[in-house]
Amino acid sequence: MLSVPEMGAALGISRAGAYELARSEGFPALRIGTRIVIPKDKLQEWVDKQTEKI
Template structure:
């Protein structure tokens, strides 16, 4: 069973960006994230969809 969410640290590593840049990205309007207390989680499927949509906008 694969994980449904990932942490900001995992997203940072997966994208190859710095942790501060990843936190900046999470605060961007429209970026898919869930706050549970102080923890920030990113739904994997929503993140992949956001990535495709965002990359298509920049073409």
Template sequence: MEKTTMSVQELSAQMGISLPKAYELVKSPGFPTIRIGTRILIPVDAYKEWLLKNSAHR
């Protein structure tokens, strides 16, 4: 079964960015997150859609 969410640490590794930059990104308006208590999770499908909309294919 494929994971449906990823942690901020996994996002950091996936994007090749530092952990502080990943936290900055997940706090930015429009970035898809789910908050459970203090935990921040990123829905994988919503992240992929966000990435396509915000990539530099302009």
């Protein structure tokens, strides 16, 4: 699992951009209480799908 700031760092985007992405429809983020976490494997699948569209 990655936190939103960790995910942003991995993708090379700002913290604010990471939170915006995490809240977007279709992004594999989970809300656990007040935390938002992203499963590493689901993030990789999402990135792979996004690069197929290019």
